[in-house]
Amino acid sequence: MTDTLSFPDPTQLAVPFFVAAILAEFIWIAVKGRGGRYETRDAVTSLIMGAGSVASGLLLGFLAYGFFMLLWALTPLDLGTSVGVFILCFVLDDLRYYWVHRFGHRIRWVWASHVNHHSSQHYNLTTALRQTWTGTFTFMMIVRAPLILLGFHPAIVLLCGGLNLIYQFWIHTEAIGKMPRWFEAVMNTPSHHRVHHGRNPRYLDCNYAGVFIVWDKMFGTFVPEQDSEKVDYGLVHNLGSFNPLRVAFHEWIGIFRDVVQPGLTVRQRLSYAFGPPGYSHDGSRDTSETIKAKHLVRNPQDRGSPGFTQ
Amino acid sequence: MPLEILLILVVLGIASIAVMLHLSGRSKRARLTAESAGAAWERHFPDDQVTGVIAAQDGHAALVTTSAGVGLVWAFGADTVARHLVEVDLDDTTRGLRFRFSDFTAPSVRVALAPEERQLWRNTIQAT
Ligand SMILES: [Zn+2]
Ligand SMILES: [Zn+2]
Numbered sequence: 001m002t003d004t005l006s007f008p009d010p011t012q013l014a015v016p017f018f019v020a021a022i023l024a025e026f027i028w029i030a031v032k033g034r035g036g037r038y039e040t041r042d043a044v045t046s047l048i049m050g051a052g053s054v055a056s057g058l059l060l061g062f063l064a065y066g067f068f069m070l071l072w073a074l075t076p077l078d079l080g081t082s083v084g085v086f087i088l089c090f091v092l093d094d095l096r097y098y099w100v101h102r103f104g105h106r107i108r109w110v111w112a113s114h115v116n117h118h119s120s121q122h123y124n125l126t127t128a129l130r131q132t133w134t135g136t137f138t139f140m141m142i143v144r145a146p147l148i149l150l151g152f153h154p155a156i157v158l159l160c161g162g163l164n165l166i167y168q169f170w171i172h173t174e175a176i177g178k179m180p181r182w183f184e185a186v187m188n189t190p191s192h193h194r195v196h197h198g199r200n201p202r203y204l205d206c207n208y209a210g211v212f213i214v215w216d217k218m219f220g221t222f223v224p225e226q227d228s229e230k231v232d233y234g235l236v237h238n239l240g241s242f243n244p245l246r247v248a249f250h251e252w253i254g255i256f257r258d259v260v261q262p263g264l265t266v267r268q269r270l271s272y273a274f275g276p277p278g279y280s281h282d283g284s285r286d287t288s289e290t291i292k293a294k295h296l297v298r299n300p301q302d303r304g305s306p307g308f309t310q
Numbered sequence: 311m312p313l314e315i316l317l318i319l320v321v322l323g324i325a326s327i328a329v330m331l332h333l334s335g336r337s338k339r340a341r342l343t344a345e346s347a348g349a350a351w352e353r354h355f356p357d358d359q360v361t362g363v364i365a366a367q368d369g370h371a372a373l374v375t376t377s378a379g380v381g382l383v384w385a386f387g388a389d390t391v392a393r394h395l396v397e398v399d400l401d402d403t404t405r406g407l408r409f410r411f412s413d414f415t416a417p418s419v420r421v422a423l424a425p426e427e428r429q430l431w432r433n434t435i436q437a438t
Contacts, residue, residue: 019323030334039387040331047324121389201356232353240384240391240416250415294357 005081005155010162012054018169022125028175029124035175036124041242043126048244049116050129056136064141068154077151086160089152090211093160096147097210100140102221105205110138111277112251119247121234123197128172133248164210168193188213191225198231199238201295202307204288223307236278236291339370340385347372350383354392364434366406371421373431380438382409384419391416395435407431 029036079085104114113132120127147157171193179189188209196207206223209216216222225231239247258272268281278287286294292308302308331337342350344363351360351374358376365372371384374392383392399410406423423431 019327022327026330037388038331038336039389040328040337042387042389043331043336044324044328047327051320051324121386234389237415238354238386238389238391240386240393240411240413240419242387246415246417253414298356 005153007155007159009057010159011165014166014169018125018129021170025125025173025175032175036173037122038124038126039122042120042122043124045242045244045247046120046126046130049133049247050126050131052133052244052248053129053131053135056133060136063136065154065158067141068144068148068157071145071148072154075149075151077149078153079151081153081156085152086156089147089156090160090163092147092152093144093157094164094209094211095215096143097161097164098208098215098219100143101208101210102219103140103143104138105208106276107274108251108255108272108277108279109274110140112255113138115235115251115277116247118197118235119239121238123172123174123194123231123233125169125172127197127233128169130247134252137252167211172197184213186212186214192216192222194231194233195223195225197233199234199236200229200232200307201288201292202226202229202302202305203231204236204291204307206307226306236286336388338388340388340390341369342366342372342383342385342390343369344372347374347383350390351376351381351392354383354390355381355394364430366421366423367427368422371419373434375434375438380435382419382421384421395438400432400435402428 025036026038029038100110101114104110113134116132117127117130120130144157144161148154168188171188171190173190174194176190178184178191179187183189184191188207188211192207192209192213195203198204203223206221207213207216208221213222239250241247255273259269264272264281271279271281276287276289278285278290296303296308342365344365347365348360348363350372351358351363355376355378358378358381360374360376362375363372364374369385371382374381374383379394379396381392381394383390393411393413393416395409397412401408401410403420406421407428408418408420410418421431
């Protein structure tokens with residue numbers, strides 16, 4: 001019976017709310033004179049990336065959906081559609097999000113898709129909409145397979161994923177400092193996610209959480225926002241173009257150029273595609289590890305402080 | 311909702327936010343002095359030692375000499391972007407110089423320079 005279960009895509013229904021919230025944040029900043037920055041071309045690029053991401057979902061979403069329905073046909077388990085199952089699914093799907101997001105920063109093939117979310121030097125509600133166009137090609141839908149095989153209906157899993165993304169919208173703001181202590185302890189917040197968007201050596205590769213920050217604390221990737229170090233938003237190598245096509249595809253083109261260059265071993269070619277971002281066969285580039293190590297050479301007093309404990 | 315209507319709404323929505331931002335002064339480009347250009351360089355390339363800065367008179371770009379060679383830092387909206395000048399082609403334009411990088415993420419940059427500035431910039435770039 002639950003084979004025909006379907007829900008509307010919550011991210012599309014949330015669009016009017018997104019627009020209203022962006023206007024409200026913009027007016028708040030204009031009136032208060034603090035709490036964030038807006039820039040015309042940066043915001044337009046973010047909004048176009050958001051629209052393109054929805055379009056890409058409409059065009060390519062059937063691939064992931066078909067894969068999930070195939071798994072659903074295979075599995076003998078069906079947990080049904082009770083409220084308890086839905087809540088459990090939401091929590092487990094958030095754990096799924098944590099790992100997909102962590103892979104997104106540690107495997108260049110997945111980073112090629114996720115990088116555009118980090119490509120703005122601004123951090124406001126439009127940045128939240130700067131989403132990938134190429135997520136399907138990362139094959140990260142595989143990480144959801146266990147949920148469906150365990151008996152969570154694909155429609156429930158997809159609804160939880162959509163709600164997860166909607167939750168993450170409001171945390172892309174500088175207008176909110178810190179939430180109450182208990183909230184900061186359990187939930188992903190503007191403060192935690194600002195850190196995630198930082199290009200400061202201290203803030204690289206941390207706070208991968210979607211909704212619950214507890215995953216980062218469990219898996220050792222949590223770094224709290226430091227009053228002493230303002231977040232510098234963007235990429236280690238910031239983009240010099242607002243062109244959405246360049247934003248969407250630049251890292252894929254980078255992978256292609258690196259993989260096909262002459263004179264490499266098979267292992268080196270694979271590392272350019274699936275190694276960490278910043279891998280190079282001749283050590284001419286920096287990974288987040290070498291960036292942190294070089295920072296500690298320049299600033300030895302930071303050793304052992306948050307973000308430099310490895 | 312039919313797809314055509316959704317598309318029109320999206321285009322109108324993005325356009326009206328763009329107009330609102332532009333009319334409220336959010337299109338201003340970053341202005342660089344010799345000092346702020348040096349700081350901007352070190353933000354992008356913390357391993358480099360900046361040894362000299364020539365800021366363009368209009369304040370939207372600067373030529374930076376560093377321990378790792380010459381580089382260009384330029385206004386990118388309200389922020390800056392920087393690149394070392396490797397694999398770069400220089401063209402004269404009516405208002406200054408155009409830098410063409412072999413870099414998919416930063417294809418080309420136009421820098422407005424007065425004629426005497428342009429000569430100084432060309433000399434500085436060629437000297438290295
Ligand atoms: Zn991320
Ligand atoms: Zn984000």
